[in-house]
Amino acid sequence: NAGVTQTPKFQVLKTGQSMTLQCAQDMNHEYMSWYRQDPGMGLRLIHYSVGAGITDQGEVPNGYNVSRSTTEDFPLRLLSAAPSQTSVYFCASSKYQGASSPLHFGNGTRLTVT
Amino acid sequence: SQQGEEDPQALSIQEGENATMNCSYKTSINNLQWYRQNSGRGLVHLILIRSNEREKHSGRLRVTLDTSKKSSSLLITASRAADTASYFCATDEDSSYKLIFGSGTRLLVRP
Numbered sequence: 001n002a003g004v005t006q007t008p009k010f011q012v013l014k015t016g017q018s019m020t021l022q023c024a025q026d027m028n029h030e031y032m033s034w035y036r037q038d039p040g041m042g043l044r045l046i047h048y049s050v051g052a053g054i055t056d057q058g059e060v061p062n063g064y065n066v067s068r069s070t071t072e073d074f075p076l077r078l079l080s081a082a083p084s085q086t087s088v089y090f091c092a093s094s095k096y097q098g099a100s101s102p103l104h105f106g107n108g109t110r111l112t113v114t
Numbered sequence: 115s116q117q118g119e120e121d122p123q124a125l126s127i128q129e130g131e132n133a134t135m136n137c138s139y140k141t142s143i144n145n146l147q148w149y150r151q152n153s154g155r156g157l158v159h160l161i162l163i164r165s166n167e168r169e170k171h172s173g174r175l176r177v178t179l180d181t182s183k184k185s186s187s188l189l190i191t192a193s194r195a196a197d198t199a200s201y202f203c204a205t206d207e208d209s210s211y212k213l214i215f216g217s218g219t220r221l222l223v224r225p
Contacts, residue, residue, distance in 0.1 A: 004156075042216050043202070048213075098145070099147055100145050102147065102159035105158070
């Protein structure tokens with residue numbers, strides 16, 4: 001099993017460009033989430049999903065969109081990239097929602113917006 | 115705002131010593147988790163403790179939870195250089211579906 005797979009690993013965008021960060025899991029997990037981590041800081045929740053067709057906002061949702069059309073995939077879209085979105089993005093999944101089961105993390109996408 | 119606040123922000127100890135990290139949170143919770151992050155990598159789950167539990171062990175890890183004080187501690191016994199990492203607590207804020215992380219403790223174990 002691959003676990004949680006994120007692509008790409010690295011990305012450089014110009015201000016105003018849009019892109020989609022891909023996340024896929026093969027563990028049949030219902031719960032998926034996106035976090036961003038800025039240097040020297042903890043993770044901040046962007047969006048999460050408790051199942052296919054259901055998404056909700058986290059702590060810092062502005063500038064990001066998500067959708068969950070299948071159990072396996074949870075892409076994160078940056079609508080119009082800004083330098084403040086320079087960060088490392090982590091996708092995670094768990095069997096159950098919230099903190100009731102461990103999160104499995106991908107290896108992250110390092111995004112730079114110039 | 116972040117739910118959990120770890121203390122200390124950074125900790126440097128000698129190999130073989132014990133390391134204690136603390137986490138305080140603000141709202142009611144159902145569960146609290148601890149994670150480790152090696153530099154530049156994704157987080158790895160260490161231990162989960164439920165709100166009706168007071169203590170949990172896993173190998174050299176011991177976690178306590180005091181819901182009356184809204185705090186938890188992670189003890190790593192007989193530390194090794196390989197334990198050098200950042201450690202984060204995470205809780206389900208207001209017993210919701212959101213898993214919110216604290217700011218982390220950076221642990222350095224000197225050989």
